[in-house]
Amino acid sequence: MSDDPDLNAAYALQTPEDSRQLYARWANTYDTTFASANGYVLHMQVASLFVKHGGKGSVLDVGAGTGLCGAALTAHDIKPVDATDISPEMLEVARAKGIYRKLFTGDILRGLDVKDGTYAGVTSSGTFTTGHVGPDALDEVMRVVRTGGRITLSINAQHFSAQGFAAKFASLERDIHGLTLTDVPIYSPETTGDHAKDLARVASWIKR
Structure with a gap:
């Protein structure tokens, strides 16, 4: 892995500890050296589709990072929004923006310190991707949303095919309804x- 964080380094991640180390180094420059420099728009796509499908607060932004998706949600007047991420350094950058009601460090793969059915919605942009989080994390996403809540999250298209997301959604069929899959540019x-x-x-989708 290069000493200078970049997209290739992010795609090369293998473990949660790899993620913590990379994003600790990248946090203070992420918005400029990655998001702005690369024309990153995925967070805006996720927020727009959450609103289009009727999503409302309170929302948990999973893998919130520096708060890009949170800012996009609040621009649509979605409030309140809480943030969780594996990287405390990224969350500190997000905290300074004044976007979120609450921020807490959490590993979606190990379970979040959140009671069942706490939120009316969940969003996630850029977390379900190569080197990051696979389909098993959807169980924890579902757990923290109340019945009738809206979940909208991005999954890297190649990661979707390679990691079996279609099969995972099929296994959740009795617990969800109104599933839509929309391909968007990152x-x-x-x-x-x-x-x-x-x-x-x-x-x-909506949790039954």
């Missing part, structure tokens, strides 16, 4: 480079 049309044309599949 980056703006002006972006260049190896990952410029990468797509995410934004899954949105």
